[in-house]
Amino acid sequence: MANQVIKVSKDTLNKMKQTYQKNILNKVVPYTHFVAKVGATTITAYTSGKVMFQGADAEREAAKWGAALSPKTSTKSKKNSPSLPAGFAQRSAIGSDEVGNGSYFGPVTVCAAYVEKDMISKLQALGVKDSKELTDDQIVKLSKVIKELIPYRLLVMEPKKYNEIQPKYNAVHMKVALHNQAIFLLLRDLDPIKPEGILIDQFTPEGNYRKYVRAEKNQVMEKLYFVTKGEQYHIAVAAASIICRAAFLEELTKESQELGYTVPSGAGAKSDQVAARILKQGGLSLLENYAKLHFANTAKAQKIAEKG
The missing domain is CATH 3.30.420.10 (Ribonuclease H-like superfamily/Ribonuclease H)
Incomplete structure (x- = not known):
């Protein structure tokens, strides 16, 4: 099956929707504006502004609206690792x-x-x-x-x-x-x-x-x-x-909901403060359910908990 992807403006997307109005399928697909079927070609218009054409006439149908995108690669990937x-x-x-x-x-x-x-x-x-x-x-x-x-x-x-x-x-x-x-x-x-x-x-x-x-x-x-x-x-x-x-x-x-307060990502000062709160609440036996204890944050949290 041939695939073609183009990127269009909002105005063009609206024009496409009007043009394919009679061909739009009655189906809800996440992240799409519409899905249409024209002959043997399926047209999927995404909220990102990209439109994918799939089917025997994909290239011809896509060409009516814009040039196909080249595969997205970085400078590194073009050179090939x-x-x-x-x-x-x-x-x-x-x-x-x-x-x-x-x-x-x-x-x-x-x-x-x-x-x-x-x-x-x-x-x-x-x-x-x-x-x-x-x-x-x-x-x-x-x-x-x-x-x-x-x-x-x-x-x-x-x-x-x-x-x-x-x-x-x-x-x-x-x-x-x-x-x-x-x-x-x-x-x-x-x-x-x-x-x-x-x-x-x-x-x-x-x-x-x-x-x-x-x-x-x-x-x-x-x-x-x-x-x-x-x-x-x-x-x-x-x-x-x-x-x-x-x-x-x-x-x-889920961790935040169980504890009743926000559990942060990362390993910064906020994590030390939250860990100290957990230690006061239930000691290491509680903290081990939520944190990776070998991190330096544990020792920092213990000092904060002792002072508090």
Whole structure:
């Protein structure tokens, strides 16, 4: 199936809606202005201003309104990372990313997401990109849409479990174990489909990653690629980033609701103050349910609690 994506102004979008009024389908699709069917071509107009044409006459229909967008890549990705095959951004691939490792409160979340090449343009039109470029509200809403469109595996390491494992696993080993397990489970879900590659948002040298994977029961070692800022090289990493960021935010909200006051992300002075409040309320046995105790914030919070 041919795919064409164009970017149009609000005025053009309104004209398109008027033109295709009789062809608009009676269906509600998140993040869209309308979905229309013209002959063999489906036209999806997104709130981002991008319009996707799918079908045998996609190119001809799209050409009436504007030029097709080139695949979105950064300067780095145009040159291709030395570790990635040429044209990797347009291949069917798994992307893997994690969130929460640097936050005192909340879990570590890891997601592996599979994006087929035919789905890339649709995710781009939806506005899927690096989660750092999106607001928290956008992330939570977009995550729900992405999870309906692509296969994924999400792992959430709650603080209490994190604290139990942390003395045996350092932070890097723990992330490697989580990435490996998420990828393994997703590959099992996809079988017999085989992705053309697995891109991990790099957080440690490849040799180090592979060393820690050898200690795991279910080892995934083939077709692995490692690049920092992986979302710039394949949209699967961006999708995984959004899903695990949304899960992290949802867990922080749950923690805040349980305690009755806001639990912050990060590891700054606010975290010290909130941790001190929790310590006064229930000691380390309560704090271990919400925070990663080996962080320096714990000692700072204990001093604040003693003074108070």
